[in-house]
Amino acid sequence: MNFGSDNQAGVSPRILQTLVEAASGIQSAYGNDEWSQRAEQMLGEAFGTPVKVFFVTTGTAANCLALSTIAQPWNAVVCHNMAHIAVDENSAPALFTGGASLLPMATDNGKISAEDLAAFVERTPHDAPHNMVISGLSISQVTENGLVYQPQEIAALATQAHALGLRVHMDGARLANAVAALQCHPGDITWRAGVDVLSLGASKNGALMAEAVVFFDQALAQNFSLRIKRSGQLVSKSRTIGAQFCAWLEGGHWMELARHANAMASKLSAALAATPSVRLSWPTQANEVFVLMPIALYEQLRAQGVRCTDWYASSVPAGTQLQAGEVVVRFVTSWSSTDEEITALMDLVHSRQRQAA
Amino acid sequence: MNFGSDNQAGVSPRILQTLVEAASGIQSAYGNDEWSQRAEQMLGEAFGTPVKVFFVTTGTAANCLALSTIAQPWNAVVCHNMAHIAVDENSAPALFTGGASLLPMATDNGKISAEDLAAFVERTPHDAPHNMVISGLSISQVTENGLVYQPQEIAALATQAHALGLRVHMDGARLANAVAALQCHPGDITWRAGVDVLSLGASKNGALMAEAVVFFDQALAQNFSLRIKRSGQLVSKSRTIGAQFCAWLEGGHWMELARHANAMASKLSAALAATPSVRLSWPTQANEVFVLMPIALYEQLRAQGVRCTDWYASSVPAGTQLQAGEVVVRFVTSWSSTDEEITALMDLVHSRQRQAA
Amino acid sequence: MNFGSDNQAGVSPRILQTLVEAASGIQSAYGNDEWSQRAEQMLGEAFGTPVKVFFVTTGTAANCLALSTIAQPWNAVVCHNMAHIAVDENSAPALFTGGASLLPMATDNGKISAEDLAAFVERTPHDAPHNMVISGLSISQVTENGLVYQPQEIAALATQAHALGLRVHMDGARLANAVAALQCHPGDITWRAGVDVLSLGASKNGALMAEAVVFFDQALAQNFSLRIKRSGQLVSKSRTIGAQFCAWLEGGHWMELARHANAMASKLSAALAATPSVRLSWPTQANEVFVLMPIALYEQLRAQGVRCTDWYASSVPAGTQLQAGEVVVRFVTSWSSTDEEITALMDLVHSRQRQAA
Amino acid sequence: MNFGSDNQAGVSPRILQTLVEAASGIQSAYGNDEWSQRAEQMLGEAFGTPVKVFFVTTGTAANCLALSTIAQPWNAVVCHNMAHIAVDENSAPALFTGGASLLPMATDNGKISAEDLAAFVERTPHDAPHNMVISGLSISQVTENGLVYQPQEIAALATQAHALGLRVHMDGARLANAVAALQCHPGDITWRAGVDVLSLGASKNGALMAEAVVFFDQALAQNFSLRIKRSGQLVSKSRTIGAQFCAWLEGGHWMELARHANAMASKLSAALAATPSVRLSWPTQANEVFVLMPIALYEQLRAQGVRCTDWYASSVPAGTQLQAGEVVVRFVTSWSSTDEEITALMDLVHSRQRQAA
Incomplete structure (x- = not known):
């Protein structure tokens, strides 16, 4: 019963098979291999626009x-x-940027709206050179509390960001789950909505280890190969990653994997929400289920081998009050989650409920 | 005919099979998986001393x-x-160290001797805080010109370094080739000789992508997990690397791979050295062959699909003079090099020789 | 009418005279001059404990x-x-620390209490290596909203910090004003209260350009001369700064200067508080007066040559609501502020009041 | 008898008087003061071209x-x-640049010629992203061995640098001495010769603490105020430095000071060169005298209070061989050096000579 994280899951057989295929024979190193080049092309096709990918x-x-x-x-x-x-x-953001700062802001629901951004920038001191100069916005799609931005939300936010002179980055560690949830074109929540540069993760959606930086604004990619090299990210057998992306994208495999994970989360969410003494913290929109439950229940689940994670008490919606003995718990489903796992988990939950009654 | 680099070779079937095995099923992430833990233990056994490995x-x-x-x-x-x-x-050394400097020194043969080090440190300005404070020595085993340090050379050098207050790092991207060449115990050219911390590479010796930092002085490993994380090197599906090291070490597989690569280099070296108009730049001690040859020959080989690399003119031994039209060329063999490749290469060389005659 | 900042004031004649004296003749450079050495000794005497000073x-x-x-x-x-x-x-903190982060926290009154700190650290994610590791606390004495920590407040806070494993830094850009306000021994709000390292500023209290890092925990000073040098802070004619500190401390001159500045602020604060349509934002405890006033008044004062600063709307006490057309304004007094300046300012204020009536 | 360094000398009375004048009264902080603005203008006039100065x-x-x-x-x-x-x-260059490297090259005479540069760049590996990308050239005028570049040497070198795509920085810690030695216009050895950005020092030529970055290519100055601030170099009472530069430049004072220092060095150089057992290491072209002398003589001079510095043995001209017991010694003269000091020094030298005879 693994609901610990989608990065604990195994590797999709189709991706693994392609990796095995790529592993044999001679290939140029350092990104000049055929797999990496094909993966870049496939990403451009998937997003419907030319992209520069690393x-x-x-x-x-x-x-x-x-x-x-x-x-x-x-x-x-x-x-x-x-x-x-x-x-x-x-402290990785400071290391890779040479000292730039993040300005984290709180919002009611884990998303940032165009209005949130405008108000935050307005009230942040901006008397250069004394204050830092805000240059960018970074959002996560799926968000860290499992919500999915609508295309029009991103478009409004990115328009506001650009109007303020900020560039827009999207952390797409679970972008595939968002695309699957929205049943939209990948371009609709990225470049068409104003995203300038995307971190695209496949590792949480069936790959072994495959992450990409996708530049929609290719001007930002200047000198990027130097940044890659100096940060120790230029893999010699670069086919390792390129081949995984090829298999991930081929025939819409990434969407199959993400749809399955999302469907499992929906099912789990409904079952948990129907359980007395358990309540949803946030609606389940992708492949993460956040609930509040009695700590005793959480501990019993863990003791019986269920992988799930106690989450930050501060992560609940504004207005939600944790009751005594209540904890926030995160369940994550993946491409490899099964009905049987969910049934087994719910059996444990119901069994515990009966004991407690 | 791939003599471009050992990092262009494919992956050993045994390593690949283990990777496939590790890829399925649930594993804790971020280094807490069973494969990584087993690989650390196996490395300790291979080196004959407890080690801390990342x-x-x-x-x-x-x-x-x-x-x-x-x-x-x-x-x-x-x-x-x-x-x-x-x-x-x-500029990766500066990035990862936060600004430390390298002090590169020239020597006659690509190795640094204890005397070289002492003289270099002596003549380097050391009036702190104005001058930098020398704190370390880094050597490569195999060296960048393909030579192998003898255990006693390393021991003398490390003893000198320690006496000067320096810690000793070894770049072991091709350490396996050195161990195979010396037919020594891996401990003899590392911790027993005074190496404090080792970079150990498997990627050039049959793995897909597997590198390790091996601490013989475990006190140096303090805070290292934080360094790993902040530099973007903490892989979620860390089994990816752990499993490769397990297979690499299992049953002495790494030595088999390295011995083969070395043997192929010996053979190639002998054949090239016997060719008129080609001369060895350095003796062939591991899996790299450095020769001087007419540029016309080099270009013809390249034109016919031979992967090999024109090397720095400055890399020749002190006293060696490049003749007009002569270039330095590096040939690298790997675990997957074959007799057929060497024969085919030499046929091209001899054919060209005949044309030139 | 200069209430813009104490760093816009001129230099105390006694300090200037000493600087002139120090400027002539030969002195060793880079901190090895007599003035710097004497200043370090005098600082130890002033604080009542041996200190290491840079x-x-x-x-x-x-x-x-x-x-x-x-x-x-x-x-x-x-x-x-x-x-x-x-x-x-x-972004200077990130530059000088090599990438460490600040975790700014809000409190009701601009000070951090022991309880504030404990609660903040408790709720901050601390799962290393993923999260940052909190290692320090920095407080300002005087605070940025013009308040002065009591000795026992600092002691309780530092005790809590140390219990949590944090080291304590104090930004003492206006420490002299705090000592003068509290009529305490400088040691009482620094090392005796648990401060490990102090930034001590004289520039805002009568000096030309003189800042010091004072180590009460001298173990923290290890390698500090190297940090100074590599950050371009090792002044060749270091007497420049040492001499100013000597004169600043000599005969309690720093306290004279600070007491005067504080007294001027008290007087100004009382006068402003007695003005209809002006209200204090924070009590005046040192040499800064924070008020809320109509923007029209603020603009008229500025137009008539009064130096003062519109301050962050967010800086008001929790519960205070800015009214329409009301702004926060900061007035800073200095060693050189005069009764005449205050009278002239208040004349302008009253004149404007009459016009508005 | 101070020949230790020109940064150990006192401050010129005219500069000091101006500093005292500037120290009184109110001035805007952080570079917005009248003195800094006037100094920038005067620098533009001195160099004969508009400049941006920090x-x-x-x-x-x-x-x-x-x-x-x-x-x-x-x-x-x-x-x-x-x-x-x-x-x-x-390691300051790495800190301020965020990790860029210096590539130090040896030459026969302490200067870099256009040919030296071209050859060095040619033989330095330049296969990006693996190798670093050379982007700049930095030269010192006066050089560290006391020589002065001729205008045409700089012009040829900068032309070569620009042709290679490099920008040109000049370390002008002793630029005034070079201008005085060459009797040229300051523009002739800076912007007219192709220098893009200049570090201009006054501290070694009569000021207390006054250094400037002078941009001839003003496009390079973009974001520079942010660089200044984040590196802790934005002085609140910035008049401190501006006023010194005003006095330094006013009426050609900087040239008076530099000419005197140079003349004293010439005199000292001639006297030392005429001494048996002492020989010049380099010709004396500005205000530094480099000689080789018996270590016994050096130690006796030091014991009798002469400030001078034993210099790097490696700094002698190619072909010069240090004899047993011979050391390199640097003598620096300044604006405040006197004939009496030189006479006293030479008396000691001659007295020692007689004893030795």
């Missing part, structure tokens, strides 16, 4: 290298205060 | 993260002026 | 160099969200 | 901030291997 090994590297193209050391990037770049990437 | 995705990351543990931003690290860290890793 | 040229350099001794690049330092280091030093 | 507190800051405008973190700057930036500024 492959890296982790989401942290993808995010922070992308940020380095929109923030000089004296700049600041606005993001949500739950953002992965603000919370879970240690 | 897995990373590139040799540049391994080298520069290792350097960051022996050099504060105001420190300098002595290395050879052919060293990969000085020449081929762009 | 002189720098700006408050930003003093603060950020001090922070670099309590925060590694992967660490974070808690501070108030009004703190000078968080708001007014651009 | 004032900083040390030569290290001036040099390294200037370098940051011509070198991104992945770039390298060519300089002489005796250059102050390479030897005497610790």
Whole structure:
């Protein structure tokens, strides 16, 4: 019963098979291999626009290298205060940007609206050179509390950002889940909505280790190969990553994987929400389910081998009050989650409920 | 006919099979997986001493993260002026160390001797805080001109370094080839000889993408998980690398791979050295062959699909004079090089010789 | 009528005279001059404990160099969200620390209490290596909203900080004003209260350009001369700064200067508070007066040559609501402020009041 | 008898008087004061071209901030291997540039010629992104071995640099001495010869603490106020430095000071060169005298209170061989050196000679 994280799942057989195929034989190194070049082309086709793509090994590297193209050391990037770049990437943003700062902002629902952004920038001191100069906005799609931005929300936000002189980065560690949830074209929530540079993750959606920085504004990609090299992200057998992306995109495989993960989350969410003493923290829109439950239940689940994570108490919606003995718990589904896992989990939950009654 | 680089070769079937096995099923992320833990243990057994190991995705990351543990931003690290860290890793050493400097030194033969080091440190200005403070020595085993340090050479050098207050790093991107060449215990050219921290590469010796930082002095590993994370090197599906190292080490597979590569280089070296108008630049001790040849021959080989690399004119031994129209060329063999490739290459060489005659 | 900032004031004649004296003749450079050495000794006497002192040229350099001794690049330092280091030093903290982060927190009154700190650290994610590791606390004495910490407040806060494993830095750009306001021993609000390292500014209190980093925990000073040098803060004619500190401290001159500035602020504060349509934003405890006033009044004062500054709307106490057309204005007094200036300012205010009536 | 360094000398009375004048009264802070603005204008007049100027507190800051405008973190700057930036500024260049590297080169005479540069760049590996990308050239005028570049030498060198795509920085810590020695217009050895950005020092030529970054190519100055601020170089009472430059330039005072220092060096050089057992290491062209002398003589001079410095053995001209017991000694004269000091020094030398005879 693995609901710990989609990055604990195994690798999709189709991706693994392609990786095995790519692993044999001679290929030029350092990004000049055929697989990487084909993957870049396929990404352009998938997004419906020419893109410049660089492959890296982790989401942290993808995010922070992308940020380095929109923030000089004296700049600041606005993001949500739950953002992965603000919370879970240690000091990597400062390292990769040479010292730029994040300005994390709180909002009611984990998303940033155009109005939120305008008000935040307005009230942030901006008397250069004393204050930092805000140069960018970074948003996560899916957000860190499992919500999905609508295309028009992103478009309004990016329009506002550009009007304020900011460039727009999207952390797309779970972009595939968002596309699947919205049943939209990938371009609708990225470049058509005003995203300048995207971190695109495949590792949480069936790949072994495959992350990309996708430039819709190709001018930002200037010198990027130097940034890649100096940060130790230029993999010699670069086919490793290119081949995974090829298989991930081929025939819409990424959407199959994401749709499955999302469907499993929906099912789990409905089952948990129907359970007395468990309540949803946030609506389930992609492949993450956030609930509030008694700590005793959480601990019993963990004791019986369920992988799930106690989450930040501060992550609940404004107005929601944790009751005594209540904790926030995150369940993540993946391409490999099964009905049987969900049934087994719910059996444990119901069994515990009966004991408690 | 691939003699371009050992990092262009494919992946050993045994390693690939283990990777496939590891790719399925649930595993904890971020280094807490079973494969990574087993690989660390196996490395300790291979080196004959307890080690603290961290897995990373590139040799540049391994080298520069290792350097960051022996050099504060105001420190300098002595290395050879052919060293990969000085020449081929762009500005990564400065990034990962927060600004430390390399002090590249020239020597007659691509190795640094204990006497070389003592003299170099002596003549380098050392009036702190104005001058940088030398804190480390980094050597490559195999060296960048294809030579192998003898255990006693390393021991004498490390003893000298320690006496001067320097810590010792070894760039072991081709350490397996050195061990195979010397037919020694891996400990003899590392910790027993005084190496404090080792960058150990498997990617050039049959793996897909597997690099490690191996701490013999475990005190240096303090805070290293934070360094790993902030530099974007903490891979979520960390089993990716751990599993490769397990297969690489299992049953001495790494030595089989390295011995084969070395043997192919010996054979190629002998054949080339016997060719009129071709002369060896350096003796062939591991899996790299450096020769001087007419540029016309080099270009014809390239035109006929031979992968090999024109090398720095400055890399020849002191006293060797390039003749007009002569270039330095590097041939690298790998675990997957074949007799047929060498024969085919030499046929081209001899055919060209006949034309030229 | 200069109430713009105490750093716009001229230089105390006694300090200037000493500087002139020091400027002639030969002195060793780079901190080895007699004046710097005497200043260090006098600072130890003033604080009543042996100290290690380094002189720098700006408050930003003093603060950020001090922070670099309590925060590694992967660490974070808690501070108030009004703190000078968080708001007014651009990205200098990241530069000098090699990438460490600030974690600015809001409080009701511009000070941080022991309870505030404990609660903030508790709710900040601390799952290393993913999250940053909090290693320090920085407070300003006087605070950025003009309040003065009581000795026991600092002691309780520092005790809490140390219990949490944090080191304590104090930004003492206006420390002299705090000492004068509290009529305490300088040691009572620094080392005796648990401060580990202090940025001590004289430039805002009568000096020309004189800032110091004062180490009460001398172990933190290790390698500090290297940090000074590499950040371009090792002044060749270091007597420049040492001599100013000597004169500043000599015979309690710093206290005379600070007491005068504080007294002028008290007087101005009382006069402004007695004015209809003007209200104090914060009590006046040192040499800064924060008021809310109609924007028309503010603009008229500025038009008539009064130097004062419109301040952040967000800087008012929790619960205070700005009325339409009301702005926050900061008046700063200095050692050179005069009764005449205050009278002239108040005449303008009253004149405007009459017009408005 | 102070020949230790021109930065150990006192301050010219005219400069000091102006500083005293500037120190009184109210002035806007952070570079917005009248003195700084006037100094910028006077510098433009002195150089005969509009310039953008920023004032900083040390030569290290001036040099390294200037370098940051011509070198991104992945770039390298060519300089002489005796250059102050390479030897005497610790790791400041890496800090201020965010990790750029220096590529120090040896030449026969301490200067870099156009041919030296072309050959050096040619033989330096330049396969991006693996190798660093050379983006700049930095030269010192006066050089670190006391020589003065002729205008046409600089012009040829800068033309070569520009042709190679490099920007040209000049370390002018002793530029005044060079101008005085050449009796040329300051523009002739700077912008007219192709220098893009200049570090101009007054501290070694009569000022207390006054350094400037002078942009001839004003496009390089973009964002420079942010660089200044974040590196802790934005002095609040900025008049401190502006006023010194005003007095330094006023009525050609800087040339008076420099001519005197140079004349004293000439005299000293001639006297030393005429002494048996002492020989000049380099011709004396500005205000530094480099000699080789018996170590016993050097030590006796030091014991009798003469300030002078034993210099790097490696700094002698190619072909010069130090004899046993011979050391290199540097004598520096300043605006305040006197005939009496030189006479007293030579009396000691001659007295020692007699004893030795």
